[in-house]
Amino acid sequence: xxxxxxxxxxxxxxxxxxxxxxxxxxxxxxxxxxxxxxxxxxxxxxxxxxxxxxxxxxxxxxxxxxxxxxxxxxxxxxxxxxxxxxxxxxxxxxxxxxxxxxxxxxxxxxxxxxxxxxxxxxxxxxxxxxxxxxxxxxxxxxxxxxxxxxxxxxxxxxxxxxxxxxxxxxxxx
Amino acid sequence: xxxxxxxxxxxxxxxxxxxxxxxxxxxxxxxxxxxxxxxxxxxxxxxxxxxxxxxxxxxxxxxxxxxxxxxxxxxxxxxxxxxxxxxxxxxxxxxxxxxxxxxxxxxxxxxxxxxxxxxxxxxxxxxxxxxxxxxxxxxxxxxxxxxxxxxxxxxxxxxxxxxxxxxxxxxxxxxxxxxxxxxxxxxxxxxxxxxxxxxxxxxxxxxxxxxxxxxxxxxxxxxxxxxxxxxxxxxxxxxxxxxxxxxxxxxxxxxxxxxxxxxxxxxxxxxxxxxxxxxxxxxxxxxxxxxxxxxxxxxxxxxxxxxxxxxxxxxxxxxxxxxxxxxxxxxxxxxxxxxxxxxxxxxxxxxxxxxxxxxxxxxxxxxxxxxxxxxxxxxxxxxxxxxxxxxxxxxxxxxxxxxxxxxxxxxxxxxxxxxxxxxxxxxxxxxxxxxxxxxxxxxxxxxxxxxxxxxxxxxxxxxxxxxxxxxxxxxxxxxxxxxxxxxxxxxxxxxxxxxxxxxxxxxxxxxxxxxxxxxxxxxxxxxxxxxxxxxxxxxxxxxxxxxxxxxxxxxxxxxxxxxxxxxxxxxxxxxxxxxxxxxxxxxxxxxxxxxxxxxxxxxxxxxxxxxxxxxxxxxxxxxxxxxxxxxxxxxxxxxxxxxxxxxxxxxxxxxxxxxxxxxxxxxxxxxxxxxxxxxxxxxxxxxxxxxxxxxxxxxxxxxxxxxxx
Numbered sequence: 001x002x003x004x005x006x007x008x009x010x011x012x013x014x015x016x017x018x019x020x021x022x023x024x025x026x027x028x029x030x031x032x033x034x035x036x037x038x039x040x041x042x043x044x045x046x047x048x049x050x051x052x053x054x055x056x057x058x059x060x061x062x063x064x065x066x067x068x069x070x071x072x073x074x075x076x077x078x079x080x081x082x083x084x085x086x087x088x089x090x091x092x093x094x095x096x097x098x099x100x101x102x103x104x105x106x107x108x109x110x111x112x113x114x115x116x117x118x119x120x121x122x123x124x125x126x127x128x129x130x131x132x133x134x135x136x137x138x139x140x141x142x143x144x145x146x147x148x149x150x151x152x153x154x155x156x157x158x159x160x161x162x163x164x165x166x167x168x169x170x171x172x173x
Numbered sequence: 174x175x176x177x178x179x180x181x182x183x184x185x186x187x188x189x190x191x192x193x194x195x196x197x198x199x200x201x202x203x204x205x206x207x208x209x210x211x212x213x214x215x216x217x218x219x220x221x222x223x224x225x226x227x228x229x230x231x232x233x234x235x236x237x238x239x240x241x242x243x244x245x246x247x248x249x250x251x252x253x254x255x256x257x258x259x260x261x262x263x264x265x266x267x268x269x270x271x272x273x274x275x276x277x278x279x280x281x282x283x284x285x286x287x288x289x290x291x292x293x294x295x296x297x298x299x300x301x302x303x304x305x306x307x308x309x310x311x312x313x314x315x316x317x318x319x320x321x322x323x324x325x326x327x328x329x330x331x332x333x334x335x336x337x338x339x340x341x342x343x344x345x346x347x348x349x350x351x352x353x354x355x356x357x358x359x360x361x362x363x364x365x366x367x368x369x370x371x372x373x374x375x376x377x378x379x380x381x382x383x384x385x386x387x388x389x390x391x392x393x394x395x396x397x398x399x400x401x402x403x404x405x406x407x408x409x410x411x412x413x414x415x416x417x418x419x420x421x422x423x424x425x426x427x428x429x430x431x432x433x434x435x436x437x438x439x440x441x442x443x444x445x446x447x448x449x450x451x452x453x454x455x456x457x458x459x460x461x462x463x464x465x466x467x468x469x470x471x472x473x474x475x476x477x478x479x480x481x482x483x484x485x486x487x488x489x490x491x492x493x494x495x496x497x498x499x500x501x502x503x504x505x506x507x508x509x510x511x512x513x514x515x516x517x518x519x520x521x522x523x524x525x526x527x528x529x530x531x532x533x534x535x536x537x538x539x540x541x542x543x544x545x546x547x548x549x550x551x552x553x554x555x556x557x558x559x560x561x562x563x564x565x566x567x568x569x570x571x572x573x574x575x576x577x578x579x580x581x582x583x584x585x586x587x588x589x590x591x592x593x594x595x596x597x598x599x600x601x602x603x604x605x606x607x608x609x610x611x612x613x614x615x616x617x618x619x620x621x622x623x624x625x626x627x628x629x630x631x632x633x634x635x636x637x638x639x640x641x642x643x644x645x646x647x648x649x650x651x652x653x654x655x656x657x658x659x660x661x662x663x664x665x666x667x668x669x670x671x672x673x674x675x676x677x678x679x680x681x682x683x684x685x686x687x688x689x690x691x692x693x694x695x696x697x698x699x700x701x702x703x704x705x706x707x708x709x710x711x712x713x714x715x716x717x718x719x720x721x722x723x724x725x726x727x728x729x730x731x732x733x734x735x736x737x738x739x740x741x742x743x744x745x746x747x748x749x750x751x752x753x754x755x756x757x758x759x760x761x762x763x764x765x766x767x768x769x770x771x772x773x774x775x776x777x778x779x780x781x782x783x784x785x786x787x788x789x790x791x792x793x794x795x796x797x798x799x800x801x802x803x804x805x806x807x808x809x810x811x812x813x814x815x816x817x818x819x820x821x822x823x824x825x826x827x828x829x830x831x832x833x834x835x836x837x838x839x840x841x842x843x844x845x846x847x848x849x850x851x852x853x854x855x856x857x858x859x860x861x862x863x864x865x866x867x868x869x870x871x872x873x874x875x876x877x878x879x880x881x882x
Contacts, residue, residue, distance in 0.1 A: 039840040040736060041819070042779035043826050051820070051832060053840050056496030058832040060820045093821065148822075 010107050012132070014139060015082065015099040017065040017073070022099075023108070023132055023139045028084045030094065032102055035079040046072075049098055054083055061096035067147060068127055073098045086148045095148050108132040113141060183228040185479060187273055190217045194266050198259055211254070214262070215244040221269070232279075233272045236286040240265050243297045258296050265289050280391030281358045284327040327358075327391045329415045331428075331447065333440060335383035337407040345404055347380055353400050358390030361425060363433050385432040387415070387425060413444055484577060487538055494527075494534045495815035499834045501527045506837075535725065540580055542620045542629075543571020548584075549591055553616055556595045563602050563613040564595055570620035575627050579699055579719055583629075586692040586703075590631050590715055591616060593689070598635030598713050608710065610634065622721075629717040638707035640664050646673065665705050666798065669693045697847055700726070700741065728814045728833070728843065731792060731805040733775045734783035739814050739833060739843045740792055740803065747793040748808060757785045760857040763802045765793055772802030773853050775844075779828065796847045803849075816843060827852060 012023035031054075038050040038061050047066035051058040061081055065073045073079060078101035086095055116128035129143040194217050201210045218241040226234035240262060246252035268289055272282055332354065336347035355362060363385040369375065388397070394412050401410045415428070428447045435443050501523055508520035546568040557564035575583070599605075599614035606612050617632045640661060647653040647667040667673060671690040689705075696703045701719035720726070720743075728739035751763065757774040764770065772791060775781065791802040814833035819826065830845035 037839055039832075039842065041823055041826055041842065042781075042828060044823060048822070051840050053834050053838050056492055056499065056817070056834060058817050058819065058834075058840050060822050088821070091821075095820075095822075 010109060011105055012108055012139070012141065013082070013105055014103040015064075015080070016101045016103065017068065017099060018070045020070065021103070021137065021139045022064070023106075023141045024082065024084070024097075024144055025141075026105060028086055028144050030083045030085050033081040033083060033096075035075055035081060035098075038098075052081060052096060054094070054096070057094065059083060059094050059096045061098055062148065064097045064099055064142075064147070073100055076100070084144055084148075086144050088145070088148055093148075097144075097147075106134055108134060108139075108141075116140075180228050180230075183224050183230065184273055186224060187221055187230075187233070187269070189481075190221050191266055191270055191273075193217055195263065198263055198266070201254070201259065208248070211244065211248050215241065215248050218244055230272070232275070232283060232286060233269055236265070236272065236290065237269065239290045239293050243293050246297055252297060255296070261289070261292055261296065265293070281327070284391050327389060328417050329425075330386075330388045330390060330392075330394075330397060331411075331413045331415045331432075331444075332386040332388060332397060333384070333409075333411040333413075333437075334386065334401070335409040335437060336380040336404070338379045338381065340380045340404065340408065341378050343407075345408075347382075347384075347408070350400055350404070351384055351386065354386055354388060354397065357392050357396070358388055360389065361387040361429050363387075363429060365437070367436075383409075383437060385435070387428060387432075411440055415447060484538075487577075491534055491538065492817075494531050495817070495834070497527055498531055498815060499838065503837065535576075536574075538577045539574035539721075540577050541572045541574055542580060542583075542627075543568070543573075545580065545584055545587070546571055546618075549587060549618065552588060553591055553595055556592060557599070557614075560596060561601065562595065562599050564599055565613055565615050566591075567615060567617045568620075569618065573620040573622060573627055574721075575719065576721065579627075582695060582699055583717075583719070586695045586717070587618075587629075587631075589689070589692050591618075594631060594633040594635065594713065598633040598637075600636050604636075608636075623718075627719045627721060629719065631715045631717075632712060634712040637709040637711055637713055638665065638668070638705075640707075640709070643667060661707075665707060668705060669703075700743070726814055726816060726843070727811065729792065729811055730809040730841065731775075731790070731803075732807040732809055733779065733805050734781040736779075736781050737809065737835070737839075737841045738775065738779075738805075739812070739841055740794065740846060741843065742811065744794040744796050744846045745792055746795050746800065749791040749793065749802070751789055751791060752787060753785065753789050754787070757804070760853060763791060765800060765802065768800075770800050770802055771853065771857075772804055773849060774804045776804070776806075778849070778852075794846050794850075796850045799850060799854075801850055801853070803844075803846075814841070814843060 011026040013026050013029050014021055014023045016022070033052070033054070036052055038052050039058075040050040041048065044050070047063045049061045049063050051060055053059075063073050065071050080099050080102045081096045082099055082102065083094060083096050085092055087093075088095075112133045113130040114133070115130055127143055127147045129141045129146075132139040132141050194214060197210045197213050197217070201207070201214070218237050222234050222237040222241055225231070225237060243252065243258065244262070247254050247258070252258075268282075268285060272286070275282060334347070334351065334354075336345070336350075337343075340347055351362060354360070365383050365385065366381070368383070369381045390397075394414070397412050398405070398410065401408060416424075431443065431447055501520075505520045505524060508516045511517075550566045550568065553564050553566040556562075594616045595614075599616070600608070600610075602612035605614060615632075615634050617630075619628075619630045619632075621628050621630075643664050644653065644659070644667075647664065647670075648655050650667075650670070650673060652667045652670050652673070653659055653664070668689045669692075673690065693703055696717055696719070699719055701717055703715065703717045706714045706716075726739075727742040729742055729745050730737055730739050732738075747765070749763065749765065757777040759774055759777040761772055761774070762769045763772040770793070776783075776785060786806050789804045789806065790808050791804050792808065793800060793802050795801070816831040816833055818831055819829055823829070827848050828845055829842045830848075831843045832840050833843055835841050
């Protein structure tokens with residue numbers, strides 16, 4: 001019993017964004033959806049792709065690639081929305097992450113996880129929790145709480161709002 | 174609140190307190206040294222005593238007083254807390270629960286109270302007389318039970334009952350009579366079935382069994398015989414008083430054994446055998462022994478008629494029902510496209526159930542607004558006293574029901590308004606007398622249902638609003654141009670502007686410059702409206718109109734490009750259409766009712782991609798007192814939408830008040846029209862579009878508030 005709990009806590013879901021592999025701790029993953037229509041929310045920053053209906057709830061979807069500075073997730077047959085339960089400012093909330101594809105669930109021992117590099121990786125280092133080594137492959141482990149930190153999302157949204165109102169300033173009658 | 178309602182409220186409160194008592198006691202048994210729970214227990218009993226006496230539950234008040242006394246002694250360290258005491262208090266708690274179920278006075282329960290009080294006094298060491306003295310703080314207004322009932326002694330009765338063999342044929346079920354008898358108090362029933370023959374010779378329609386019943390009750394012989402009133406002539410009934418007290422377990426057991434082995438004909442002999450030893454033994458015992466009451470309790474337990482549920486749970490339930498409504502409508506749509514009458518029937522049946530279920534579920538969240546009247550009454554009273562004024566608060570329509578979320582968020586605005594009424598509205602008693610009004614002012618709150626809305630009206634009979642002063646202030650604040658013609662309504666509207674206050678000096682009550690604007694914003698967040706009327710010298714009237722529930726709105730669905738939005742139907746006034754050619758601009762004008770009216774392009778404002786159609790629909794809405802057009806690609810239709818809040822991460826998004834789910838499972842956004850209007854006024858207000866229709870106050874404060882709302 002103890003053993004299986006320990007195993008569970010070492011499990012990660014891997015997904016791809018562009019050419020890179022990322023891993024998310026399995027505990028935060030609630031479900032994985034095929035790509036469905038995402039309802040865009042006006043005034044939100046581009047990486048906030050909108051909301052999807054997850055059994056009646058409007059769950060915000062973040063374009064992970066865009067958020068990490070890796071371009072944009074394009075809609076393909078492999079595109080998935082990973083629904084996660086994250087803690088934002090200590091409050092649990094459900095968020096979706098758009099990924100190019102979802103691969104597998106694998107186990108990573110803590111010994112196989114190195115702290116994130118300050119440079120080198122393409123993704124923004126502050127969203128990483130570490131770099132895992134699985135059979136010689138390197139996998140970037142995402143710190144989902146950081147990725148979905150409210151301040152960051154809000155900052156971006158705030159920037160956009162002010163930008164858009166500047167643009168609106170030209171008025172025609 | 175009528176007296177009945179008060180009694181009901183007391184009962185509910187008491188049930189909660191009793192629950193608390195039980196929990197606390199149980200936790201206390203684990204941590205007896207902790208003083209906190211003991212005080213909590215004491216307080217619970219004290220409250221119950223006080224409220225009980227107030228609402229005429231005299232027996233509860235009397236009994237609880239004794240429990241409270243014991244608890245007080247423990248609390249003050251004069252009595253050690255023991256397991257015995259804990260169990261006794263638990264038993265007492267159960268007893269109070271039973272007392273709660275009685276409407277009138279019940280001599281049997283009174284007797285039980287007395288017994289428990291005796292036991293308590295054993296532990297507390299107080300003399301019986303002192304401890305059992307009736308609760309004296311009830312005051313003269315509440316009379317205790319009539320002496321006759323109070324004096325009815327508890328006796329142990331022996332009833333021997335043999336039904337007539339043909340009793341079934343005359344429609345009498347002897348068991349019912351026995352059951353009725355056993356409802357009179359703790360009892361032992363012995364059924365004698367020796368006369369029942371073998372199955373082979375059994376005549377099932379004949380009653381062959383007879384009974385001995387030992388009953389502990391405050392009833393007298395006539396009461397007992399009363400049960401057999403209609404069968405007395407044919408059935409055989411003997412009622413004997415065994416003892417003028419409650420028999421202890423041991424004596425009961427002995428009597429039961431003796432009776433069980435007896436024949437019908439030994440009655441006389443038995444009377445000697447059973448009653449004799451008892452008569453000898455009883456005087457030696459001064460107190461009834463522990464538990465003659467442990468015979469099966471047959472009285473129905475009092476259960477709460479309401480259940481307290483965490484409101485988050487209700488919200489989840491509403492969510493699920495909302496989902497179900499959506500899935501149902503998908504099913505319905507699918508069924509219509511199939512040529513399968515069975516599926517159609519099922520879909521229709523489900524539709525009926527689901528819509529009923531939705532209504533019921535939403536109703537669960539409805540609470541009467543009267544719940545907050547107490548606080549408001551207190552507020553008016555305290556305020557008036559502080560300000561040296563005399564005010565009476567009259568609240569009507571307390572049973573008007575509103576969604577709990579609305580009620581929770583209504584309190585602050587109401588407090589604000591009432592403060593204004595008492596502070597600014599009502600004059601001092603002298604001024605009132607001088608004006609020929611009674612010294613005591615009246616603040617009246619009326620709540621009512623009006624065609625799918627709830628109206629809350631607050632009137633005061635004070636001096637009304639000084640329009641001249643408001644005007645002067647408005648000009649000073651730049652809300653009105655000096656000398657600009659404005660009717661009364663327009664001037665009153667200025668009161669709702671942010672930071673507006675006419676009180677020349679700031680009091681600690683109101684007039685800090687936040688007030689009506691906050692009220693307006695809060696009410697609008699509830700999708701309600703607030704308006705104000707004033708008659709100089711006669712008073713002020715504030716009317717709040719609120720939707721019944723926050724969970725569902727009637728909306729009009731529109732399409733812009735590939736995106737869909739819902740405009741709340743409450744703000745929609747009309748639809749128009751127009752040809753167009755150029756690129757969409759955020760704001761232009763249309764002609765509506767012969768007036769130049771601003772028109773917002775949703776396409777431009779919301780940043781919708783795609784080509785603008787040649788032919789645009791325009792939905793005319795009224796918000797913030799302004800008529801305005803919203804240009805869309807198409808109007809899809811009217812629908813009821815179950816509102817879901819938008820996630821916190823979209824806190825900075827201005828124009829969307831929530832989301833709803835379409836029949837096909839897609840999400841549609843609900844537009845916040847008043848925010849849209851304000852945004853347009855702030856950003857395009859100086860373009861002249863809004864001014865032309867006039868009457869728009871441009872509040873510089875809003876601009877600051879909007880970008881970081």
